[in-house]
Amino acid sequence: MEDVFGKALMDYHLGNYTEDILTFSSLDEEDAIPLPYLFRNFEAMPLLEQKAMEMARGSVLDIGCGAGNHALYLQEKGMKVTALDSSAGAIEVCKKRGVINPINQTLLEYKEEKFDTLLLLMNGVGLAGTLDHLNVFLRHLTSLLKPNGQILLDSSDIIYMFNQDDDGGYWIPSNGNYYGEVTFVMRYKGNKTAPFPWLYIDYNTLQNACAANNLSCELVLLGPHYDYLAKLSLKEY
Template sequence: MEKDILGTALLDFHNGNYAEDIITYSSLDEKDTLPLPYLFRAYAQMPELEKKALALCKGTVLDIGCGAGSHALYLQEQGFDVTCLDQSKGAIAVCKARGIKNLHEGSLLEADLGTFDTLLLLMNGIGIAGQLKHIDLVFNRLKSLLNQNGQILLDSSDIMYMFELDDDGGYWIPEDTPYYGEVRFTMEYKKQKSNEFSWLYLDFNTLQRAADFNGLSCELLFEGNHYEYLARLSLKG
């Protein structure tokens, strides 16, 4: 993203200049709000899915797309060796200001990171793939970051419910959509808009098939009340 909308907003909040939230616009014709206080939530305010994921972390941890660093900060306080990764300069600056020790500014595909026991992708972190056709590239990159017996913990959502029902009782999905979980977003903050970017929501069956194709086992760990789930991926054999 050329404009660091997220990082600018996070820095404002951390520095006591909170006056508004981030507005998101999506290709699903939805306008929504991303409340900045939620991105700084303490462990007690985290949903059950996130608490479950944090409890399952082991060894060295890479928090991919760390944002304001709330998950990494909790893990660090519990004694974990955790590294934050985000391509937002502002997000990394906030993580540093909050006391997180190990930081890396850059993209998942390009950063020189080493290997880890746990790769953490929360808040639909697998969405960074953007489109389903890129999932093999992302999975192969994640595999290269895993130690033997390591794990990938990720959550996503099946967003089929967001599409309208047709006369036959099925869901109406536009014909030009390769996969219904591919969504295009724009973010706005203080009258500045980001460039449009793609984000991927994966239903569990699609995630499982893609993982299997890429030599990863896939285990469903938790299902929420609103189509969200937590999964664990690990190297086969």
């Protein structure tokens, strides 16, 4: 797949910023990802991310690390961080920015080490792709946890994007899929990705999936727009 994301990050890092990444979704939405935002410092992070930074402890795996903002912040606090991303360009940018342990691999390929904290921020749970794949995804995350480890993830309930009727119900397409399953294409400087699935998951559905996979699920913080930060951990018996 064309590394559109990695090329955009590298351009920005090298001072060649002329345009943002465009995204096109199955919700018939066109949007842009501003490249400066992908290089934000702690002060510019949303409260959900700042809270996750404060809660991170021990050894940390930053999953879908992008340009390495979270890894760099935690490194500066003296923490041991592994930064993981499937984008070779993103990992190259991480190296250039001083991330100590960046790894270019997909999450499901990665099996080398166990951690005290797994970070999945900027809707990192979206990497699961679809609701049907969520159990496999959660089981793999569990395999990367130390006994008292934690998973910190944020997501959004995108129910607000659907039309509401007079009774307060929502008109959701009856295609049999969970409404939080979205397909995206990213485009940058004439290059575009193949369509890829991305999962937005409401908190109740996440709770149910955790219960089915021997995980406790705690709502840590609600964001301003249907978003939330959750902490997952292995259930104790």
